[in-house]
Amino acid sequence: MNTPHLPVSLIGAPTDIGAGSRGASMGPEALRVAQIGPILQSHGLEVADRGNLAGPSNPWLPPVDGYRHLAEVTAWNRAVHDAVHAELALGRLPILLGGDHCLGLGSISAVARHCREDGKKLRVLWLDAHADFNTNVLTPSGNLHGMPVACLCGHGPQQLIEIGGQVPAISPKWVRQIGIRSVDAGEKRFVHQMGLEVFDMRFIDEHGMRHAMELALATLDANTHLHVSFDVDFLDPDIAPGVGTTVRGGPSYREAQLCMEMIADTGRLASLDVMELNPALDVRNQTAELAVDLIESLFGKSTLMRDRG
Structure with a gap:
């Protein structure tokens, strides 16, 4: 059920401000080197590269009150929020090229705001090795x-949770986390307490990626905006070494392809983050090329030979 896609806007966010290692700031350029724009155009999409957002440099300081670089993270997320919201208002599909995953806050708060303004429901797929619920x-x-x-979900410092104009920006019920396999003990309790739906690697091992994705995509309808936040560390580090927080035991190439193809089959994808690509830790840009390959599948490149008519 592939529907014609919206025109696409690429937005670079070259910062590692929220990360524990340097290098994700080079992610947008690595994705461009891997030809993300021309490859999407080859599938008949209209693609505009909006260039890179600007924001404060990384001061690389220790945490204050449990937060590292809060002022700088806030500035970057505001810039991301405004850029993503502007593209959605133009009827375009924004692809945020990260950058570290703290920027998912600005991106998704903009998507949530757009959905409120448009009277749409929101579903967020969080593809990641980590729950990011600290x-x-x-x-x-x-x-x-x-x-x-x-x-x-409303649990954080005032200046971050207010970025989208409503607190909380989203309900935990709108989120489906896929591929999770590294969660801190206190964070795990908090995830359960808040009722996040998590398809961790144990679930995927036992039931398969197909069943996990069927459940994660259930009840989508024509009035649902589907946002995918794709942290490249979702993938097994054997195939995607270019991330700062590798966790063994992630989805294989085929499992990741199936995940992306099933998202494409819904025809509902309306915004995307590609996060945590760290070329400094990569091997000949292979992780960026793999990420672009998977993004192609999100936009309908299918390995299927049979006619699904």
């Missing part, structure tokens, strides 16, 4: 890339 009390590191989902 708070300043729970976090072992203070790195804000471990907190965006909690912030979106």
Whole structure:
């Protein structure tokens, strides 16, 4: 059930401000080197590259009150929010090229705001090795890339949780987390307490990616905006070494392809984040090329030979 896609806007957010290692700031350029724009155009999409957003540089300081670089993270997320919201208002499909995953806060708060204005429901697929549901009390590191989902659900510092104009920006019931396999103990309790729906690797091992995605995509309808927040560390590090927080035991190439193809089959994809690509840790840009390959599948490149007519 592939519907014609909206025109696409690429938005670079070159910062590692929320991360624990340097290098994700080079992610947008690596995705461009891997030809993300021309490859999407080859599928008949209209693609505009909006260039890179600007924001404060990374001061690389220790945490204050459980948060590292809070002022800088806030500035970057405001810039992301405004850019993503502007593209949605133009009827375009924004692809945020990260950057570390703290920027998912700005992106998804903009999507949630757009859905409120348009009277649409929102479904967020969070493809990640980590739940990113820490708070300043729970976090072992203070790195804000471990907190965006909690912030979106209203648990975080005032200046971050208010970015989309409504607190909380989203309900935990709108989120489906897929591929999770590294969660801090306190964070795990908080995830259960808030009722997030998580399809972790144990679930995927036992039931298969197909069943996980059927459940994650259930009840989507024509009035649902589907947002995919794709952290490249979702993938197994054997195939995607270019991330700062590798966790063994992630989805294989085929499992990841199936995940993306089933999202494409819904015809509902309306916004996308591609996060945590770290070329400094990559091997000949293979992780960026794999990410672009999977994004192609999100936009309808299918490995299927049989006619689904």
